[in-house]
Amino acid sequence: MKTALKLAYRNLIGAGLRTWLNVIVLSFSFVVIIWMKGVLVGWDHQAKTDMANWEIGGGQYWHENYDPFDPFTFTESHTAVPEEFKTEIAAGNMEPMLVVQGTIYPQGRMQPVIIRGINPGQNIFKLPTQKLDTLTEAIPAIIGSVAARNLRVQTGDYVTIRWRDTNGMFDAAEIIITGVFSCNVPAVEAGKVYIPLEKLQSMVQLEGEATILTFRDSEKERPAIENWTLKPQSELTKSIDEIIQTKTAGQSVFYGILLLLAMLAIFDTQVLSIFRRQKEIGTYVALGYTRREVVGLFTVEGAMHSILAALVAAAYGIPFLAWQAKAGWTMPMDVSEYGMAVAQTLYPVYSTGLIVSTVFIVVLTTTIVSYWPSRKIAKMNPTEALRGRLQ
Amino acid sequence: MKLFITILLTGITTLSFGQPGADEILEKVDRNMSSENRIFESSMTIHGKRNSRTITSKTYSVGDKKAFTEYLSPPREQGTKMLKLENQLWIYSPSTDRTIQIAGHMLRQSVMGSDLSYEDMMDDRKLTDTYNAVVVGSEEMSGRKTWKLELKAKVDNVAYASRKLWVDSERFVPLREELYAKSGQLLKRSTMSDVVQIEGRWFPKTVVYKDMLKQGDGTEFKIIEIQFNQELPEYIFSKAALKR
Numbered sequence: 001m002k003t004a005l006k007l008a009y010r011n012l013i014g015a016g017l018r019t020w021l022n023v024i025v026l027s028f029s030f031v032v033i034i035w036m037k038g039v040l041v042g043w044d045h046q047a048k049t050d051m052a053n054w055e056i057g058g059g060q061y062w063h064e065n066y067d068p069f070d071p072f073t074f075t076e077s078h079t080a081v082p083e084e085f086k087t088e089i090a091a092g093n094m095e096p097m098l099v100v101q102g103t104i105y106p107q108g109r110m111q112p113v114i115i116r117g118i119n120p121g122q123n124i125f126k127l128p129t130q131k132l133d134t135l136t137e138a139i140p141a142i143i144g145s146v147a148a149r150n151l152r153v154q155t156g157d158y159v160t161i162r163w164r165d166t167n168g169m170f171d172a173a174e175i176i177i178t179g180v181f182s183c184n185v186p187a188v189e190a191g192k193v194y195i196p197l198e199k200l201q202s203m204v205q206l207e208g209e210a211t212i213l214t215f216r217d218s219e220k221e222r223p224a225i226e227n228w229t230l231k232p233q234s235e236l237t238k239s240i241d242e243i244i245q246t247k248t249a250g251q252s253v254f255y256g257i258l259l260l261l262a263m264l265a266i267f268d269t270q271v272l273s274i275f276r277r278q279k280e281i282g283t284y285v286a287l288g289y290t291r292r293e294v295v296g297l298f299t300v301e302g303a304m305h306s307i308l309a310a311l312v313a314a315a316y317g318i319p320f321l322a323w324q325a326k327a328g329w330t331m332p333m334d335v336s337e338y339g340m341a342v343a344q345t346l347y348p349v350y351s352t353g354l355i356v357s358t359v360f361i362v363v364l365t366t367t368i369v370s371y372w373p374s375r376k377i378a379k380m381n382p383t384e385a386l387r388g389r390l391q
Numbered sequence: 392m393k394l395f396i397t398i399l400l401t402g403i404t405t406l407s408f409g410q411p412g413a414d415e416i417l418e419k420v421d422r423n424m425s426s427e428n429r430i431f432e433s434s435m436t437i438h439g440k441r442n443s444r445t446i447t448s449k450t451y452s453v454g455d456k457k458a459f460t461e462y463l464s465p466p467r468e469q470g471t472k473m474l475k476l477e478n479q480l481w482i483y484s485p486s487t488d489r490t491i492q493i494a495g496h497m498l499r500q501s502v503m504g505s506d507l508s509y510e511d512m513m514d515d516r517k518l519t520d521t522y523n524a525v526v527v528g529s530e531e532m533s534g535r536k537t538w539k540l541e542l543k544a545k546v547d548n549v550a551y552a553s554r555k556l557w558v559d560s561e562r563f564v565p566l567r568e569e570l571y572a573k574s575g576q577l578l579k580r581s582t583m584s585d586v587v588q589i590e591g592r593w594f595p596k597t598v599v600y601k602d603m604l605k606q607g608d609g610t611e612f613k614i615i616e617i618q619f620n621q622e623l624p625e626y627i628f629s630k631a632a633l634k635r
Contacts, residue, residue, distance in 0.1 A: 108606030160604050162572065167547040171573040172604065 004293075008301035012308065015269075019305070022269055026262045026309030026362065031317035033255050033358050038321065038348030039329060040244055040251065045349050046184070047240045054185045056236040057095070057124045058218030061228040063211050068187070071101045071114060075164075078209045079227050085213060093217065095122045096210035098200050102163035104193065106151040114192045115163060117200030124216050127188070131179035132196045138176040139199055144189025145182040155180055161193065166205045173203075184343040259362070263369045270302050270373040281377055282386030295374045302370020306363040324348050413524035413540050419563035421517075423592045428453040431617035432463075437505045438608035446503055447615070457628045468503065472633045480509055483633035490633050505610040506579070506602040511550075518542060521549045529560065532567060533584065536560045551578065562586060562593035577603045590619050 012019045052058065066077035081089065081096050088094040098117035103110055118125075120133035132140045138158055143151070153159055155177050162172040175195065183189060201207045215222070218233045274281070284294045328345040411419075429452055436445045446468055452458040458475040462468040470485035480493040493509050502509055518524065522542035530539050537557040544552050553575075557567040564586050570579040580603055583595035594617065601609030626632055 103604075105604040108604070110602065110605045160576075162578070162604060164550075165573065168550060169544070169547065169552055169573055170550050170570075170578055171552075172576040172578060173574050 004297045004300045005304075007297060008304045011273075011301050012304055015273075018269060019308070022262070022265045022305050023308045023312055025265055026305055026366070027313035027317070029255075029258045029262045030309060030313035030358065030362060031320065032258060033362070034317070034350060034355060035321060035324060035348060036251055036254070037248075037354050037358065038325070038350045039346050040247055041351065041354060042325075042347045042349040043247075043343075044240060044244045046343050046346065048237050050184045050343070051237055051240070052218075052233065053126045054183045054188045055125070056231075056233060057214040058216050058220075059222065059233045060215070060231045060236065061213040061222075061225060062231055064227050064229050066099070066211050066229075071112070074099050074101045074114070074211070075166075077211045078206050080208050081210050081213065082225050082228070084225070088215070092121075092123060094213055094215045095119055095124050096197065097212040097214065098197060098204075098206060098209060099211040100163055100200060100204055102161050102193075104151065105160045105162070106153050106157075111151065112191065113161065115161065115200060116192055116194050117197035118194050119197050124214055126183070127194060128179045128181050129194065132194065134178055136176050136178070138174040139195050140178040141175040142179040142181060142194045143177055144192065145180050146186070146189045147191060147193075148177070148180045150191075153177055163203065165203070171203065259365055263365060266302055266305055266366055267369050267373060269305075270298065270370055273301070274298065274373055274376055278380070278385045279387075281380060282382050282384075285382040286386060291377060291380075295371070295377050298374040298377060299367060299371040302374070303363065303367040305370075306366035309362070310359055321348070321350060325350065410526055410529070410538070413526045413542075414519055416526065416538055416540060416558050416563065417519055417524060420558055420565055423563050423594065424565075425454065426592075426619040428621060428623050429617060429619050430621055430623070432615040434611075434613045434615060435503070435505060436611040436613070437503070438610065439504075440607055443608075444504075451623055451627050453623060453628065459627045459632060474628065474630065474633055476628060481630060481633060488634075490630060506600045506605070506607075507610060511600075518554075521546050522554065524556075530557060532557055535562075535566065537566055559586065559593070564593045564595055566595070579603060580609075585613075589617060592619070 063077040063079055065073050067073045078098060085094050089096060095118065100115045100117070102113050102115045104113040105111075118127065118129055118132070120129045120131075122129055128142060131142050134140050139161075143153065148154060151159070157177045158174050159177070160172055161175055162170060164170055175193065197210075201209060213228070222230050222232070224230060281294055284297070285291065289297075325348050328347040330345040430450070432447065432449045434445050434447045436443055444465065446465065447463045448460050449463060450458060450460040456475075456477050458473075460473040462471040462473075472483040474481045474483075481490050482493055483490045501507065502511075521544060523545045524540050524542045526538050527541045528539045530537050536559075538560050540556040540558060542554040542556065551570040552573040553571045555567075555569040555571070556565055558565050564583065565581075566583050566586075568581045568583075569577055572578050580601045582599045582601075583597065584599075585596035586593055587596055588594075594614075596614040596617075598612045599609050600612065601607075
């Protein structure tokens with residue numbers, strides 16, 4: 001095996017530019033695959049962290065009728081906060097939120113809006129709810145930057161909102177935008193206005209009631225509560241997993257093409273080697289090598305392309321990947337209205353598993369592709385090969 | 392002192408004899424505005440920010456409980472039919488050949504993009520059943536003397552906490568209505584005009600509905616032709632009639 005490796009190395013280096021072209025193409029595959037996979041892992045990581053920080057905390061209880069995709073369910077999605085959670089709420093480890101459907105009239109345009117009542121002193125979410133803790137004539141409200149852009153409102157603007165109380169009676173009042181926040185979770189921003197919880201409860205005559213209860217600690221085992229549905233963090237981030245899965249499948253096609261190009265070059269090199277080095281093959285057999293050993297020698301030689309490629313990739317890839325992990329990759333298009341939790345700049349995350357699996361896949365593929373044409377050697381007539389006759 | 396009391400009593404007596412009670416006014420308005428049944432062709436012009444569009448329709452109705460409307464134009468809406476039975480509403484769309492029931496919160500949506508919601512059309516409770524009305528004075532409006540009525544909700548489950556109504560003091564036809572939120576904010580205003588006498592009753596042929604929080608000139612509802620108390624076949628008010 002040692003001789004095989006030595007021989008393979010010599011032959012590879014001896015092939016000069018041909019080898020290096022193959023190695024460069026293959027190393028490029030290494031770097032690109034690791035980078036793209038890293039971006040997806042980074043996105044997954046960022047999306048889940050952002051969702052936890054801005055939207056779901058450590059998990060939630062939803063009122064049994066609540067369906068965030070159907071605003072028509074909101075009027076029936078509220079009930080008194082369960083007694084057993086009162087201490088946790090008082091300690092700031094659980095936040096009740098009331099969700100009400102309303103209408104907002106920015107500059108006389110009518111637009112549906114979801115009014116969310118949130119405690120101004122909360123610290124489970126990164127929402128700047130402290131800006132709700134202010135004394136104004138109008139109702140203090142905070143709004144996401146995308147929603148602010150769509151509604152064409154900014155901090156300090158007064159806007160009329162209309163809603164119905166629990167009996168269906170219309171009411172209207174002015175809100176003042178006391179803060180505009182920016183986050184990467186569209187579900188937090190899109191068409192939503194945040195006002196103090198107690199104010200909203202009194203506006204709709206639902207004192208002490210809530211639609212969503214968000215808890216801080218995701219690890220804690222949670223009991224089932226009557227009228228409430230437990231939504232653990234893993235369930236609430238399921239959509240991210242599904243998107244990542246779809247993206248991974250889509251990217252695999254790209255990896256496939258990239259690897260196919262590299263493998264084509266290696267396959268061609270192998271076919272050419274076997275064709276041009278028949279005398280050498282004959283000599284090996286004459287020297288006592290079994291055919292299997294000769295096949296092995298050529299396979300190792302082909303597979304060694306991937307080892308060299310890994311080394312070359314490490315030479316320029318490590319600084320590049322490290323720089324990317326730090327600087328991030330800013331997407332060329334505006335992603336704020338994509339409807340999913342995605343940041344404008346994604347920071348790739350490379351795990352050992354990711355690197356090892358990528359190297360393994362590339363080396364394995366290269367080995368298979370190197371072995372494939374080498375099988376022909378086994379069928380060669382050694383005397384003819386020694387003479388260098390075409391077979 | 393005696394003179395003062397005499398003048399005061401005379402004044403009160405004159406006022407109370409000259410001004411009918413709010414319920415009496417609403418009763419008279421009811422007599423003008425409601426009928427056993429009616430058939431009317433109307434146009435609804437929705438004035439948007441950029442353009443206006445007109446939808447014409449023919450409606451058959453029995454009291455406030457049953458109504459059947461067929462949209463006649465524009466071509467996009469032609470053939471769309473709406474059936475209201477008590478507090479239920481169905482819409483038939485010829486393009487999909489489907490009948491859907493407008494229920495629950497869908498009733499809060501705007502009718503064909505107008506300033507009217509399905510719910511506004513569905514509210515068939517008598518004002519005297521849901522509001523306490525008082526006459527607060529008289530005003531002149533479009534050259535007509537009107538009684539100004541203020542109505543405050545006496546039940547919780549009405550859409551508007553209070554209303555103001557200006558009723559023509561001779562013809563007992565409402566000339567303006569304003570709908571208010573609980574906070575007292577004016578939400579909607581309807582202005583009635585073109586009051587004509589049809590079959591012995593005074594009736595406004597044009598109503599402009601305006602969502603006061605919204606920009607635009609509102610929705611103009613015009614009666615092109617109206618007939619009261621006609622023979623109406625019962626099958627019109629069935630779901631089967633929607634697909635005819």
